Amino acid sequence: MTKTLNLGMIGYGFMGRAHSNAFRKVGHFFNLPYKINLKAACARNDAKVKAFADQWGYESTETDWRKLIERKDIDVIDICTPNNSHAEIALAAAAAGKMILCEKPLAMNGPEGLKMVEAVEKAGVANMVWYNYRRIPAVTLAKQLIDEGRLGRIFHYRAKFLQDWTINPDVPQGGAGTWRLDLAAAGSGVSGDLLAHCIDTALWLNGPLESITAMTETFVKERKHALTGKVEKVGIDDACQFIGKFDNGSLANFESTRYARGHKALYTFEVNGENASLFWDLHDLHRLQYFDHRDQGIVRGWRSIHVTDGDHPYMGNWWVPGLAIGYEHSFVHQVADFLEGVGKNQLAGPTFRDAYQTQLVLDAIIASSNQSSWVSVGK
Numbered sequence: 100m101t102k103t104l105n106l107g108m109i110g111y112g113f114m115g116r117a118h119s120n121a122f123r124k125v126g127h128f129f130n131l132p133y134k135i136n137l138k139a140a141c142a143r144n145d146a147k148v149k150a151f152a153d154q155w156g157y158e159s160t161e162t163d164w165r166k167l168i169e170r171k172d173i174d175v176i177d178i179c180t181p182n183n184s185h186a187e188i189a190l191a192a193a194a195a196g197k198m199i200l201c202e203k204p205l206a207m208n209g210p211e212g213l214k215m216v217e218a219v220e221k222a223g224v225a226n227m228v229w230y231n232y233r234r235i236p237a238v239t240l241a242k243q244l245i246d247e248g249r250l251g252r253i254f255h256y257r258a259k260f261l262q263d264w265t266i267n268p269d270v271p272q273g274g275a276g277t278w279r280l281d282l283a284a285a286g287s288g289v290s291g292d293l294l295a296h297c298i299d300t301a302l303w304l305n306g307p308l309e310s311i312t313a314m315t316e317t318f319v320k321e322r323k324h325a326l327t328g329k330v331e332k333v334g335i336d337d338a339c340q341f342i343g344k345f346d347n348g349s350l351a352n353f354e355s356t357r358y359a360r361g362h363k364a365l366y367t368f369e370v371n372g373e374n375a376s377l378f379w380d381l382h383d384l385h386r387l388q389y390f391d392h393r394d395q396g397i398v399r400g401w402r403s404i405h406v407t408d409g410d411h412p413y414m415g416n417w418w419v420p421g422l423a424i425g426y427e428h429s430f431v432h433q434v435a436d437f438l439e440g441v442g443k444n445q446l447a448g449p450t451f452r453d454a455y456q457t458q459l460v461l462d463a464i465i466a467s468s469n470q471s472s473w474v475s476v477g478k
C-alpha cells in the first residue's frame with residue numbers, strides 16, 4: 100500500500116513552483132511506495148505564502164521555518180531558500196529527524212557543506228540535492244551509454260552554461276529574484292548557480308576531477324542593493340572558466356557566464372571517447388547526439404536520438420513514443436527516484452555527500468582564480 104509523506108516547503112520562488120508541480124504530478128505517472136502530501140508552505144511574508152499555498156494546494160502555512168521543523172506532522176523538509184540559509188535549516192531539520200530535499204548548490208562553501216553531510220548521515224535521514232538535469236531522459240541515457248562502455252576510454256569532457264540576463268548594470272543585487280547577484284546570499288556567482296549543474300552532471304558521468312585551473316571575472320563592479328538601496332561592490336563571479344583533469348585522465352573544459360548575449364539557458368556538454376562521442380543541448384533537451392566510430396564507414400555519422408521511446412529512461416511512464424516531455428519533468432523524475440529510494444532504503448543521488456563533491460570543485464575554482472594557479476580538488 101502507498102504510504103504518505105507529509106512535506107513542508109520552505110520558500111516559494113521559481114524552485115518552489117518547480118518542486119510543487121513535481122510533487123503534485125509524480126503519483127499520477129509513477130507507481131511508488133510513497134506519495135507526497137503538500138502539508139505546509141513556509142515563508143516570511145504571510146500574505147504571499149498564503150497565496151502560494153492556495154495556488155498549489157498546501158494545507159497550511161507557517162512564517163517561521165523553525166516552527167515548521169518542530170511540527171510533528173511533517174516528514175520531509177524541502178529547502179528552496181537562498182543559499183546562505185541552506186545549512187542552518189538543514190542542520191535543524193536533520194536534528195529533528197526530517198528527511199531533507201535541498202536546492203542547489205548544497206552550501207555556501209565546502210566546509211559548510213561538510214557539516215550538512217555529517218548532520219544528515221549522523222541523523223540517518225534521507226537526503227537529496229536538486230541537481231535536476233541528471234534526470235532529463237537524454238542525459239540519463241548518456242549515463243547509460245557511458246556506463247555500458249560504449250565510448251571506451253574518455254579523452255575530453257566539455258560543458259557550458261550560458262545566460263545573458265545580468266548584462267544590464269541596472270539589474271540590482273540582493274532581494275527576491277536577484278539574490279543570486281549578492282555574494283552574501285549566494286556564496287558565489289555563476290560558478291555556484293550555473294556551472295554547479297555542469298559539474299554535478301560531469302562527476303556523475305565521468306567521475307571525480309583531480310585538479311583544475313580557473314579564471315573568473317566580474318564585469319559589472321558595482322550594483323544597487325535591492326535591500327539597502329545603496330550602490331555596493333559586486334562580489335560574485337559574473338563569468339567563470341576552468342580547465343582541468345579528471346581522475347580517469349580525461350581533460351575538462353568548462354565555462355559559465357551571464358554575459359553571453361542571446362543565450363538564455365544554453366547548457367551543453369560533449370564527451371569524446373576512443374570509440375564514440377556524445378553531445379547534449381538543453382535547448383533541444385529531448386535529443387542526444389551520438390557518434391559511433393564502429394559504425395560501417397559509409398553510414399557513419401552523428402545520430403540524433405529522439406529520446407522519447409518507451410525503452411528510454413523514464414519515458415515509459417509518460418505518453419506514447421515520439422511525444423516529448425520538458426524541463427519540469429526532470430523534477431518529477433527526481434521526486435520519483437527519491438521516493439523509490441526511500442522505499443528501498445537506498446538513497447537516490449545526488450545525496451548531500453555527492454553534492455559536497457561539487458562544492459569542493461566550486462571551492463577549488465574560487466581558490467584557483469584568486470591564486471592564479473592550479474589547485475587540487477579536495478576529496
Ligand code: SOE
Nearest residue numbers: 113203262279292293296364
Ligand atoms: C539562474 O537563472 C537559474 O535559474 C539557476 O538558478 C537554475 O539552477 C538553472 O537551472 C537555470 O538558471
